[in-house]
Amino acid sequence: MPYPPPLRPSGPRRRSLLASAAGAALLVGCTADPDPGGGSSATERARARAARDSRDLLARYDAVLAVHPGLAERLSPLRAQVAAHAAAFADGTTPTPVRSSASPSAAPAVPATEKAALAGLAAAERGLADRRAKALPAVPGELARLLASVAAAGAAHAYLLTEGAK
Template sequence: MPYPPPPRTRPGPRRRSLLASAAGAALLAGCSAGPDSGEDGPSAATRARARAARDSRGLLARYDAVLAAHPGLADRLRPLRAQVAAHATAFEEGATATATATATTSAAATPVPAAEKDAVAGLAAAERALADRRAKDLLAVPGELARLLASVAAAGAAHAYLLTEVAT
């Protein structure tokens, strides 16, 4: 006799999937090349770190725009925004000031949808796309930066899931 399905299935990835993804990313990061093994290693790592800092600042600007347009979402979005700010700071520790400065101005002009649900869905899509890009980028950078990218990619995937839950 088969068991009946659970009464309600939530959309999006399950906790186990997120944890498995994070664990897989951490394993990949642990298997990455050693620190700066080639001639272009340091510059590639520096460029990747600067790009990650710029992307985090851009995402942070998106959060700020949504919070300014929809103050009623503040309780739900501020904890996620704080984590994105911490990610930006972590990447900026080794990035150049020029790369960081261009990030803040590029995403500030992002239009915010009038409906809260659409604004949150846009944030979820941005988090998901950035997490996917970081998961790919971590394969091309040295160990410590790869671990940081893996950790932030996993956090971004979790943010996307949580924002999807908020939007529904």
């Protein structure tokens, strides 16, 4: 006599429930407007903070270039990218070059040697890239993509500033 097939409880299987829960979680994270109240003040604040951080980094590049003009060839392409990042965060449109808005009295201190100045820029780039990467979960789609892209560029800048000196 053959054994009867095992009894299966009626209703959805555990896998189906887990897949549905995972899919629902993904859909919640992918909504078009993360702030259904219409005000995206948190997004605006994050964008303004990112623009300010980029302008501050731009001021650091300008200060280093003022003290160490011999680094211009090496730093100019990186500075141009930082200016484009500041512009992208400032208005959310296509990046355009931006002049540093730092006044001479607000200029960051610059180390006396080129090597130390490059190390300081690399540390600033790395720190900002890390902060931006940590901010990603708190911002919506397009701004998160921009932050991630700029964080990756900052990490690459830090690498170029430190490895290029070797």
